[in-house]
Amino acid sequence: MQEPEAIIVGAGPSGLAVAACLNRLSIPNIVLEREDCFASLWKKKAYDRLHLHLAKQYCELPHMSFPSTCPKYASKKDFLQYLDDYVSRFNISPLHNRLVESADYDEVTKRWVVKARKVGSDEIQQYSGRFLVVATGETSDEFVPEVEGLRSFGGEVIHSTKYKSGEKYVNKSVLVVGAGNSGMEIALDLSNHGAKTSIVVRSPLHILSRGMMYLGIELLKYFPFKAVEYLVVLLSKLKYGDLTQYGIPRPNEGPFSMKLKYGKYPIIDVGTFHKIKCRQVQVLPAIASIRGADEVEFVNGESHPFEAIVFATGFKRSTHKWLKGDNYMLNEDGFSKSYPNWKGKNGLYCAGLARRGLYGSAMDAQNIANDINSALS
Numbered sequence: 303m304q305e306p307e308a309i310i311v312g313a314g315p316s317g318l319a320v321a322a323c324l325n326r327l328s329i330p331n332i333v334l335e336r337e338d339c340f341a342s343l344w345k346k347k348a349y350d351r352l353h354l355h356l357a358k359q360y361c362e363l364p365h366m367s368f369p370s371t372c373p374k375y376a377s378k379k380d381f382l383q384y385l386d387d388y389v390s391r392f393n394i395s396p397l398h399n400r401l402v403e404s405a406d407y408d409e410v411t412k413r414w415v416v417k418a419r420k421v422g423s424d425e426i427q428q429y430s431g432r433f434l435v436v437a438t439g440e441t442s443d444e445f446v447p448e449v450e451g452l453r454s455f456g457g458e459v460i461h462s463t464k465y466k467s468g469e470k471y472v473n474k475s476v477l478v479v480g481a482g483n484s485g486m487e488i489a490l491d492l493s494n495h496g497a498k499t500s501i502v503v504r505s506p507l508h509i510l511s512r513g514m515m516y517l518g519i520e521l522l523k524y525f526p527f528k529a530v531e532y533l534v535v536l537l538s539k540l541k542y543g544d545l546t547q548y549g550i551p552r553p554n555e556g557p558f559s560m561k562l563k564y565g566k567y568p569i570i571d572v573g574t575f576h577k578i579k580c581r582q583v584q585v586l587p588a589i590a591s592i593r594g595a596d597e598v599e600f601v602n603g604e605s606h607p608f609e610a611i612v613f614a615t616g617f618k619r620s621t622h623k624w625l626k627g628d629n630y631m632l633n634e635d636g637f638s639k640s641y642p643n644w645k646g647k648n649g650l651y652c653a654g655l656a657r658r659g660l661y662g663s664a665m666d667a668q669n670i671a672n673d674i675n676s677a678l679s
Contacts (some may be wrong), residue, residue, distance in 0.1 A: 306330040308674060309416050309431040311405070313340035313396035316654030316663040317437035318385065319363045322392035323671030326365060329678065332429060333396040334418050340396050341385050343441050344378065347463035351491050352378040354660075355483055355570040357516055361660040363388055364668050375512065400427065405434055406626045407648045414649065433649040433674050436625065436632070440565075440657060441617045447479075449589055455611065456595030462488060462614040468495030476500070477598060477608045479589065481507060481550075483570055485614030489583050490574040492612075499577075500584040500606065503550055508557040508568035509542050510534065515570055518558065531556035542571075548578050549585035565637065565657030619655075644669050649677070 308324055310317045313335035324331045339345050354361050354376045358368040361376065366388055372380050388394075399421035406415050414434040418427050444461040452459065462484050468491045478489045481503040492499040510518075518534040535556055545552055553560060557568035577583040586606070590599045599605040621632055631646035632638060638656040644666040645651055651670045654663035 305413075305430045306332045307431060307678065308332075308433040308435060309334065309405075309414060309429055310435040310437055311402050311416070312437035312439055313337075313398075314343060314437065314439045314654070315341065315363060315385065315660055316439060316667065317396075317435070318388060318392075318394055319663055319667035320435050320437055320651075320653050320670055321394045321396075322366075322388065323364050323667045324674065325392050325394065327671055327675045329671070329674060332431075333394065334400040334402055334416070334429070335396045335398050336401040336421065338398050338421075340389060340394075340398075341382065343439070343463070344382055344385070348378055349462070349465050349484075349488060349491065350378065350467045351487065353572070354381060355512070355515070355567075356519070356659070356661075357512075360519065362664065363660070364664050366391060402624050404624050404626060407434075407650070412648075433651065433677075435670060436621055436650070436652040437654055438619065438621055439654055440619070440637070442619045442621075443617055445616050445618045446613045447615055449592060451592035451594075454594060455592050455598075457608060458610040460610075460612055462612055465612050468492040468497055471495060471497040471610060474498065474609045475607060476610045476612065477502065477586075477606075478612045478614055480614035480616065481505075481569070482614060482616065483567060485612075486569050486574040487572060488612055488614055490572065490577060493577045493582050499582070500586050500608070502587070502589060502600075503585050504588040506551040506553040507566075508535070508538060508553060508560070509545065509550070509571050509575055510538055510557060510568045511541065511571055514538060514541075515568070522558075527558065528556075531558045534558070542575060549587070550578075561657070645673060649674075 307329050308331040310320050310331055310333045313333050317333050321331055321333050357374050358372055358376050368384055400418040401421050402418045404417045408415055413430045413432055416429045444463050446461055465488055471492055472495055475498040476492050478485050478501040481501055489499050489501045514534050514537050518530055521530045560566045578585055586600050588601045590601045592598050596607045597605050598608055653666040656662050
């Protein structure tokens with residue numbers, strides 16, 4: 303049995319940040335990762351044109367800035383290089399292909415006992431640590447909603463994690479389901495590559511430019527929350543006008559309020575709105591059902607044929623399946639129950655689960671490492 307002081311589950315940016323902070327304090331730890339690499343979402347499941355939607359200074363992990371040569375909005379390649387350098391600099395060595403199946407707190411030894419199956423075999427490995435950090439991320443398990451008739455669809459059906467580029471969809475009719483930032487950017491990429499693109503927008507949403515988002519974050523350092531949010535919404539209305547004429551209702555609550563309350567990000571526009579405005583990307587309401595090999599019916603009574611469907615419908619978390627005895631820190635969907643909540647009981651912590659992005663992950667990691675260091679002092 304291996305007995306580090308801390309066991310970190312997940313080698314995404316949150317887990318790497320915690321490991322780096324602990325390593326700087328010379329606190330022994332191990333990182334368990336179910337995939338065959340760290341940052342697997344970025345390395346294996348991100349589309350080619352992906353860029354960070356926030357300026358790089360808001361996406362830095364603890365104790366290491368992006369290089370000055372990196373653009374303000376880091377590309378996928380830039381961010382992966384940053385993570386590679388981060389892992390090397392802080393001497394982080396995740397144990398890959400370890401799928402955690404259970405984590406229990408032993409009241410007698412006062413330690414967490416974690417059992418992980420080595421992927422590709424039936425071998426179960428056991429680890430013990432005084433502290434357990436859940437860093438499995440907001441984007442853990444791909445989610446595709448149930449759609450009546452989906453199995454009858456004869457074209458390609460993929461989750462956004464399998465989408466790389468619009469190159470192979472030239473002149474094809476493609477439906478993107480899900481109007482978050484990934485869905486919107488995939489729709490843009492498809493259209494840029496000559497696909498006949500449609501996107502399902504079911505719920506009201508805010509559209510902001512990168513500049514508006516940057517301005518808002520900076521102003522929040524100096525001015526009241528409501529005043530800044532009012533200004534940002536006003537700027538959005540001035541730039542984008544009445545979105546309802548394009549089939550996009552605007553929410554009653556502001557973009558930052560919705561982020562805090564529900565974890566719902568505003569859309570950071572990188573060109574999709576222009577495509578929608580020019581009718582190069584068609585906005586459609588929720589899907590009612592799929593009929594036959596290619597016909598998709600919508601709740602407004604319309605139906606359209608498609609050759610491919612991309613589900614940009616997000617993720618679910620599976621922490622509740624393996625974390626035993628926690629009914630106070632994480633909710634049923636695997637997020638922190640309160641904001642911010644990075645500390646549980648009996649040496650249990652979570653990093654990057656408060657729906658605050660990379661900036662929140664960095665804060666969580668430093669808080670966790672400092673708290674563990676105090677407990678050991």
